[in-house]
Amino acid sequence: MQLSKLYFPRKTNLPDNLDEYKTSEVVEFLGIVEYPPKMSGFFNILPLGQKVMRKLENILINSAYNFNYQEMHWPLLQREKIWKQSGRITEFGKDMIYTSQDYPGFVLSSAHEEYFTDNIARNIQSSKELPAIFFQMGYLFEKRKSRSIIRSSEFPVFSTYSLSEDEKQSKNNFKSNEEFYDQFFKGLGIKPLKIMDGETLHFVYPNQEGEHYIILKSIFEFASPSERKFSQKGLGLAMVRPLGTKYPCDFDVGIIKEGESIHPCMETSAVGLTRLLFAIVDENRTSNGIRWPDSIRPYDVAIVPRILENSDCFNYALRIYQEKIKRGESVVFDDLKHNRKKARDALGIPRSIIVGNKGNSRSIEEVLNE
Amino acid sequence: MQLSKLYFPRKTNLPDNLDEYKTSEVVEFLGIVEYPPKMSGFFNILPLGQKVMRKLENILINSAYNFNYQEMHWPLLQREKIWKQSGRITEFGKDMIYTSQDYPGFVLSSAHEEYFTDNIARNIQSSKELPAIFFQMGYLFEKRKSRSIIRSSEFPVFSTYSLSEDEKQSKNNFKSNEEFYDQFFKGLGIKPLKIMDGETLHFVYPNQEGEHYIILKSIFEFASPSERKFSQKGLGLAMVRPLGTKYPCDFDVGIIKEGESIHPCMETSAVGLTRLLFAIVDENRTSNGIRWPDSIRPYDVAIVPRILENSDCFNYALRIYQEKIKRGESVVFDDLKHNRKKARDALGIPRSIIVGNKGNSRSIEEVLNE
Known part of the structure; x- marks a missing residue:
């Protein structure tokens, strides 16, 4: 799933601190x-x-x-x-x-x-x-x-x-x-x-x-x-x-x-x-999203091209994403233009593979959601 | 699942020839x-x-x-x-x-x-x-x-x-x-x-x-x-x-x-x-039951003690059944008193393991539903 196409109305409009809201409201913010x-x-x-x-x-x-x-x-x-x-x-x-x-x-x-x-x-x-x-x-x-x-x-x-x-x-x-x-x-x-x-x-x-x-x-x-x-x-x-x-x-x-x-x-x-x-x-729930229990987590990992406009970076990230899809992994492709980290945290994706500008295996960085 | 406890109201009251009925009736006969x-x-x-x-x-x-x-x-x-x-x-x-x-x-x-x-x-x-x-x-x-x-x-x-x-x-x-x-x-x-x-x-x-x-x-x-x-x-x-x-x-x-x-x-x-x-x-559908497509078949095999009252036979069959359950197989235990073969055919169970009176490995017979 490309995050740009995921139906998640609040993805570009998330509050800064979820701690201020009741859980019956937070379920709406998190999509x-x-x-x-x-x-x-x-x-x-x-x-x-x-x-x-x-x-x-x-x-x-x-x-x-x-x-x-x-x-x-x-x-x-x-x-x-x-x-x-x-x-x-x-x-x-x-x-x-x-x-x-x-x-x-x-x-x-x-x-x-x-x-x-x-x-x-x-x-x-x-x-x-x-x-x-x-x-x-x-x-x-x-x-x-x-x-x-x-x-x-x-x-x-x-x-x-x-x-x-x-x-x-x-x-x-x-x-x-x-x-x-x-x-x-x-x-x-x-x-x-x-x-x-x-x-x-x-x-x-x-x-x-x-x-x-x-x-x-x-x-x-x-x-x-x-x-x-x-x-x-x-x-x-x-x-x-x-x-x-x-x-x-x-x-x-x-x-x-x-x-x-x-x-x-x-x-x-x-x-x-x-x-x-x-x-x-x-x-x-956390102040910026959720950490889903393992057994019901919707997505395990996000593939993130650091600069969307850089085609080397974008295409290399896309290839990693497609390989993971083929292997049946539960993965999203982060092609959002704004609020990228914030949206991934909200969705509760625990791990991101970030592809740098060079678009090759040495420019990959793996980041765990804190 | 023991067949005696399976909710299947027609199990002892099946028509002899299903060919005489419309499919919207047959779905009721088959449970x-x-x-x-x-x-x-x-x-x-x-x-x-x-x-x-x-x-x-x-x-x-x-x-x-x-x-x-x-x-x-x-x-x-x-x-x-x-x-x-x-x-x-x-x-x-x-x-x-x-x-x-x-x-x-x-x-x-x-x-x-x-x-x-x-x-x-x-x-x-x-x-x-x-x-x-x-x-x-x-x-x-x-x-x-x-x-x-x-x-x-x-x-x-x-x-x-x-x-x-x-x-x-x-x-x-x-x-x-x-x-x-x-x-x-x-x-x-x-x-x-x-x-x-x-x-x-x-x-x-x-x-x-x-x-x-x-x-x-x-x-x-x-x-x-x-x-x-x-x-x-x-x-x-x-x-x-x-x-x-x-x-x-x-x-x-x-x-x-x-x-x-x-x-x-x-x-x-x-x-x-x-x-x-x-x-x-x-x-x-067949004249006495159904042959389910592999991908949606409810049960794969029935374990059948030939004589229910024979405790060697019954217990040996029960052991086979329990082992298969443990291995996650889709199996039933046929403890019906009457119409046993008829009920298994109706349910569309393609294979039966029949345990004979001696209740040991040599008295087992495997029968495929025709």
Whole structure:
């Protein structure tokens, strides 16, 4: 990719010191997302952000397959009547997005328990098919209007839904999910606090922009309203939750166990991908850009002809670039006219190969981003 | 994956001869998708289908990066006013899905030209940033009610949108897209007819379930209504189309070229992923299952203990299975009680390692699926 052609609206218009900005603003400066004007609640993910999102998704998907989870895809546009059957439409109703009267009876998905139970759990006949854990990489929708990737109207979510034949198997599925997220966050160098709220395990990233209030008692806990002045704030990244037999009961879904029909238990978990992206940027941002974790870094090296107008220098640099492309390396060609170092730092490219005016192997200098 | 736990509702209930069924039914028998009851227009993609979809997506994404295309993600829920600005709301209006009056002013995306122009093209300043081709792996929505993966209300689509400074660059972008799909279909062993309709290039897969009528004149062309009785039918898989300056004009988007402001040209292309899946199944289905193309095959080998109740045999087979899992092979463990060979054929597993009663290396037999 030539930096002159990379879609990165701020590349010639970067602030001098990113420390002065909130992380939900920094993600826009760095070319990860953009908030289009007059579209609060929504964002576009830009090429740099999408490269990172693809890597995050692949890590999640590969890890899920290693955990023997099965991938499903449920529709995003769901039948309202299914939501009525669980009674959750009263709980979520005012936040849910409905279709208009000329195509009535649909809602945009704000969770998948209902579809999972009515479509999948219903087709599972026997306790011998359990435990079974399913996952979906999908989108959820809510009425929201903020200008932020952590509170948007439409957001990508990795979620799991599982079935178990009894409490013991249910605890094992819960444990499996907990281990899944432990490994995942560890691999990314993110250290969320693990907080139990009732039976639900939350992974909360300490951050001023979050919605949770956290207080240290014997362990970290959510603060009650009166404790909030002593608390720190945190952002919910992921959760793991046992669901008992509620949904199988609501939808009259049973399995045969030792000759008798019983309601199976369910468990769920989820991680919000743009919240995760927020936490990764927050954790790794510097005053002039970002240092991406190795496993999700979008570009490894920039080839920089020192003087663009010097054809020896330019062509020699181009040749190095093309050879690296052929070898499958993750490389950019810096042909920007202005703010070159500043743009490379913003994009988080850790290493530059600078080609001097002579345009030969002796004029090469390798520079690491500090 | 143990076959007993794989979510594949038809595994014990497969028809004897698949030749009697249409491909849109066969995809359900083979455990690729399911059409939930009372939800016409929608389908769930099952674990087998999702494994294939992931591989198709990865081939498309990697190929797009090799072509130097940039990935973007636009919202699925879009502002109605943007669609009014291009005037296309009258063209698509009756097929588009709107949000209800308590969250008004949104439509579910049925294309991306509008957002591309208003959000991305608007931020590109100079002809020096062109040509630039962008792609999105997204979902499109229309009011549809059929029970088929080729005409659904919600469907996954890979699409490209590009900008060029003049007709010549526009033709190059078109050529690049054409080459992209040529390579892609060739790699999958799919041979669509290439049909020009005005300036639009269509990739049409000959099939009785398709919506196009095709007739051979000097080359294949779409048939006029009076020619239909001499025609064959075909299914549109992909298209490449120049858009001229319509959208930049509608949205008043200009770029600077040699000191002057001009309207850039646009081009687009798209491939429907579930239509592609349909064509792949259609091309490779047999009377008892499917032979997946190598590059997207979900499972390579099944380990089959001949007698499940024989613990020597079962445990030895399990050990082989676990070793293959450790080596990262794509393998299933066949612990089904009934219809074992039939289920393996349906899933398209080309090779079985059958472990005999003695449960040792001499009792192993390797069988290729005919």
